[in-house]
Amino acid sequence: MSYNPHEIRKDFPILQRKTHDNVPLVYLDSTATSQKPLAVIEAMNEYYRRSNANIHRGVHTLAEEATAMYEEAREKIAGFINAPSSKQIIYTRNATESINLVAYTWARANLKTGDLVVLTEMEHHSNLVPWLMLQAERGIELEFISVTEDGLLDLDSYKTLLSRTLRHAQGGAPKLVAFTHMSNVLGTINPAAEIIRMAHEAGAITVVDAAQSVPHLKMDVQALNADFLAFSAHKMCGPTGVGALYGKAELLESMPPFLGGGDMIKEVKLRSFRPNTLPHKFEAGTPAIAEAVGFGAAVDYLTKVGMDNIAAHEHEITEYALERLEEIPGVKLFGPSADKKGGVAAFTFEGVHPHDVAQILDRDGIAIRAGHHCAQPLHEKFGIPATSRASFYLYNTKEEVDLLVNGLYKVRELFG
Amino acid sequence: MSYNPHEIRKDFPILQRKTHDNVPLVYLDSTATSQKPLAVIEAMNEYYRRSNANIHRGVHTLAEEATAMYEEAREKIAGFINAPSSKQIIYTRNATESINLVAYTWARANLKTGDLVVLTEMEHHSNLVPWLMLQAERGIELEFISVTEDGLLDLDSYKTLLSRTLRHAQGGAPKLVAFTHMSNVLGTINPAAEIIRMAHEAGAITVVDAAQSVPHLKMDVQALNADFLAFSAHKMCGPTGVGALYGKAELLESMPPFLGGGDMIKEVKLRSFRPNTLPHKFEAGTPAIAEAVGFGAAVDYLTKVGMDNIAAHEHEITEYALERLEEIPGVKLFGPSADKKGGVAAFTFEGVHPHDVAQILDRDGIAIRAGHHCAQPLHEKFGIPATSRASFYLYNTKEEVDLLVNGLYKVRELFG
Amino acid sequence: MDDLYREVIIEHYKNPSYRGHLDPHDIQFADNNPLCGDHIEITLQTAADGTVKDARFDGHGCAISQASADLLIESIIGKPLDEVKSLNKQSILDMLGIELGPVRLKCALLSLKVLKAGVYGLGEASDELVE
């Protein structure tokens, strides 16, 4: 049976909705956040209607049910990214908190003034600002793998960085390489396994910002050999308010805790405490229980549809979209060709500001994003303040791409 | 019209549920987490089914709707605690994160080795471990307001601490007083306004752990003159995964940011960034949007029922419960008399461990909590490892108290 | 679409009447909206009686920010500076004749923010100026 996005759409209540003047919604903003299938919404409903209770310490039936649901979701998430153990999945609010957790714990325990952290020029602010804060606080050094004109990482510049620092006056080899697996602007899928292998050869630990890759590609953290990997539920059909950090067990074990409070402790006295074992050590206070349950349901949903099917569908639709967008006079696309990227098409439109493009399309029910997409330095690199961005997920269709293209012709007419 | 908990119960789907052998649920564990009214569950459903989008940067209809809903909820929460402005409400995951936020930002920017932080012996781990971590990292000094035999704060010991430190060798007056407004074990409602006034006279900043007070008492942060105040949605009829930190504007303005990432910035370059204005400065990455919407709905619900009505009902039921529990041979209650406490009854039962009590009650559908309730030092102070705890909220009835008492008689028989 | 991108906006964006830079000037101020890269500079000459003798805007950005600036300048020439000081969010929305979500509102209000910061002689333009 071939993949049918029209069938998939029926699982998503919001895709039945109409906007202005009763036009159907054309949602092309899944890179910002995905929509949620009924199964995910209902899993959280069920939790609140039947089993809601605080977890871990409770003896009563509800508390046991809630604890089991919360931990079963963790197992599912671990399975989804092929983590060796669910103890290596730390629940966070989102990918941003996952990265900050590493910055506040592993990095503050291991990095000192002058230590080199390597990032890339295409990072989302979430994988940039935590390191800028650490630079300000601790005087670490930051260097950036450069991005080529066609939106790829320049691995030669990476090699230079790795080797330069081996004979660097201040501190030698890089200690940390933190990079995005897939750019939320260019769509570029970076060669993560290779970047990690090279980092390890140079003696560095790696943080993979997988906010865009886990939702769209089959993830295998063991094949990647990632040390830390961060992602958000809301971009992968799950709820807001929950994300995850995967980490290698020995790293997570050795790190100091992050937030202090209930559940992350084994024992507390007035003058001292002992942290809990993994994964609880990093989960302080009442966690996002219903959201974790929804996260588990999202993983079930994606698994049922099949990550390979999703990736193939996205590839097909992206190829089509890039082709059609290129035809439009005045449109300039950013990022590599379809074979090197995920379902993202960022572009500028000659003479029309991206905000105007997005707002005019919105009148036809077409939801795209305009702005710097939390990647201001990347936009600066390309000499533009903002782009328009259409993005595609499992529920998008070629007909929607056609509607987008028609809408852009209208914009052209209006500003022509 | 008088307050009728039986009517209120109809708003809570879970209270219609049965547990083992088809017995109705008697939920006496709201201090751990409250149940959710349909209005809250439905508000989040509606959000996911109609308006789900990422917020703040979006131009399209969904993004505008979602942003408006997220910010309207903030207004409601601000109104609920009488904050001067919604800019002073920072969304967090829970009360625990709210307190940690202060510890990581204000405290790390303002406290140095030897500086005194005053806590109390009745703190929840969430208002203890963050300061123990800071003590280990920074060498701050911790002192504790002592708790009397009948579970009240000993304000004389507080005065001694405040004055002793004025002529203290290392650093003079205390810099911070962090205390719980209402104990989750003893139920004690502490004289927060007085504690704050005294702290201010001594030149200290205050953090109020209001995780138990905001759900149960009419809160007015301006009347209290609190500097920081932390609470969680899930204990006040709202969803898991969201909480709030209230702070005085000048403190929040002056503090460094906490987590780095999208939305908390005004401008990012490869080598520097400028933080955003309040409240966004402290909200990094995609926030718990649906949960904020649910939080707003919870505040609406509580406001509709009336916080004064809720407090009066809880007082009545607590008085009744304490009376009935005291009759049971072998039961020892902790905490002050009903007029000085909220709806919490913690007790030990001679010859029976709290875990056994809770588990036997659970067979009759009665959900209470057993353990140290994340207040291990308080239990140590009373020389016991654990207590059983029944707690009451707007939906509990005297009939449920009777069922609890009957259940305890059964326990007595079994172990007699 | 007419309610949103009213002809007047597209018209003022494509063919602004007051784009330029006055030299000499009595008041000059510039600011930008880092989120979308909109940039507005305003230069202004005052008359002896405390009215605006002439004014111009310069900059780049979206249709709404540029059209608002043109409409704003048009509306203040000849007006007392005190009246300029009392302009607010609603004044701009009235000129544009459309409703705007929070993101686009920032674009629409940038020129007023710049103008008021200049007229008040402030070192920095703040959002409070246009509330």
Added chain:
Amino acid sequence: MDDLYREVIIEHYKNPSYRGHLDPHDIQFADNNPLCGDHIEITLQTAADGTVKDARFDGHGCAISQASADLLIESIIGKPLDEVKSLNKQSILDMLGIELGPVRLKCALLSLKVLKAGVYGLGEASDELVE
């Protein structure tokens, strides 16, 4: 209630047969569950043929932790130490004859954890011993 607090548990809790402390002993180990304050010490004498000659437990805590300890000691006297090493979670659940949620499971398994840490001669008792 019979499924849960089976008579045997209440009986072993109220009237344990193997509560005590052996002196001299060949093996001694103690640990506690900080969450609920359960505490178990086990002392054990070995025979020349590598079997358990005698054993006792001491401590305090909930019915499940204390009854499990009594049942466990009862089951190992006379058994080869190698067989003791192979006991696991299921062995304890079979003795108790009830199902347990995750919190109470910790209570039930404390004595086995202590026993195995002692028999293996470990410095610390870890949860992996009883999985």
